[in-house]
Amino acid sequence: MPEPKHFITFRDLSLGELKAVLGRAAVLKDERARGAYRRDHLAGRSVVMFFSKNSTRTRVSFECAISELGGRAIVINMGDSQWTRGEPLSHTARVLSRYVSAVVIRHTKEAELAELARCSRIPVINALTDERHPCQVLGDLLTVAERLGGVEGIREQTVCWIGDGANMLNTWLEAAAVFGFALRFSCPPGYLPDGGIMSRAQAENPAVRHFGSPAEAARGATVVTTDVFASMGFENERERRLRDFRGYQVNAALMAGAAPGAVFLHCLPAHPGEEVTDEVIESPASAVWDEAENRLHVQKALLEYLVPAL
Numbered sequence: 650m651p652e653p654k655h656f657i658t659f660r661d662l663s664l665g666e667l668k669a670v671l672g673r674a675a676v677l678k679d680e681r682a683r684g685a686y687r688r689d690h691l692a693g694r695s696v697v698m699f700f701s702k703n704s705t706r707t708r709v710s711f712e713c714a715i716s717e718l719g720g721r722a723i724v725i726n727m728g729d730s731q732w733t734r735g736e737p738l739s740h741t742a743r744v745l746s747r748y749v750s751a752v753v754i755r756h757t758k759e760a761e762l763a764e765l766a767r768c769s770r771i772p773v774i775n776a777l778t779d780e781r782h783p784c785q786v787l788g789d790l791l792t793v794a795e796r797l798g799g800v801e802g803i804r805e806q807t808v809c810w811i812g813d814g815a816n817m818l819n820t821w822l823e824a825a826a827v828f829g830f831a832l833r834f835s836c837p838p839g840y841l842p843d844g845g846i847m848s849r850a851q852a853e854n855p856a857v858r859h860f861g862s863p864a865e866a867a868r869g870a871t872v873v874t875t876d877v878f879a880s881m882g883f884e885n886e887r888e889r890r891l892r893d894f895r896g897y898q899v900n901a902a903l904m905a906g907a908a909p910g911a912v913f914l915h916c917l918p919a920h921p922g923e924e925v926t927d928e929v930i931e932s933p934a935s936a937v938w939d940e941a942e943n944r945l946h947v948q949k950a951l952l953e954y955l956v957p958a959l
């Protein structure tokens with residue numbers, strides 16, 4: 650049996666594979682818009698989804714994706730499973746591989762996804778960890794492609810990130826390394842992204858740069874994006890972060906310094922009035938609703954690609 654392909658980080662797939670998934674997602678989106686929802690790729694098969702953190706978009710979009718591919722989603726609150734009671738992941742992986750066709754996981758510790766993948770005969774898909782959120786950035790890149798010059802145009806873009814150096818920025822850094830687009834990011838002191846991810850991305854792509862000022866980072870950007878100041882699991886730091894992130898809001902003045910026609914993205918959920926103003930979310934520049942929808946299309950394409958046809 651061939652080794653399964655996983656999607657835990659952008660580096661698990663080649664640039665060609667990622668572009669093919671984005672291209673396929675666009676086709677699936679177009680067909681669905683014309684009423685062709687149903688595909689048979691997962692017919693008769695199941696996908697298990699584990700969550701140890703809250704979710705709205707990821708859970709619903711994956712469930713829809715799996716059912717529209719003809720399969721069945723089994724959704725498990727991780728705390729209800731034997732995973733959190735200490736069953737070895739190598740055992741869990743081998744058992745699940747005998748039931749289902751893929752595992753989708755939202756969890757704090759990415760090392761546990763890697764361990765599961767190591768012992769698994771089926772694809773493991775990262776649905777957000779403390780370190781990364783690759784399905785989200787894949788959906789974001791489809792949105793960029795739709796608005797700004799197609800999949801081949803992604804590498805021509807200048808993406809500006811404002812805010813916390815957490816899972817979303819880590820993933821944008823890897824995406825910039827793989828796709829070759831410019832990434833200008835500005836994080837408050839003490840909130841830089843993962844050092845290893847950042848230095849590798851900067852070594853591979855000299856257009857990945859940190860700026861001390863958000864306005865400078867946004868200058869000339871074709872895409873401006875941000876995320877909440879306190880990610881899931883960091884809510885107890887909220888008051889301190891509200892102080893530390895003063896000046897790191899995406900607002901109309903910041904957008905005015907970006908390139909004409911720049912697109913605003915946010916993975917959502919947002920805290921309007923904190924990391925971004927309502928005015929920007931509701932502005933013509935904002936693509937946040939398409940971005941959320943695109944999670945569905947990229948995840949269908951990803952499942953088709955990772956789960957071998959019968």
Ligand code: CP
Pocket residue numbers: 703704705706707708777785916917918
């Ligand atoms: N963007 C995203 O992953 O949303 P959820 O937390 O609602 O799944």
Ligand code: NVA
Pocket residue numbers: 777782815816817876877879880881916917918
């Ligand atoms: N950075 C956010 C993303 C939510 C989709 C979090 O981890 O809470």
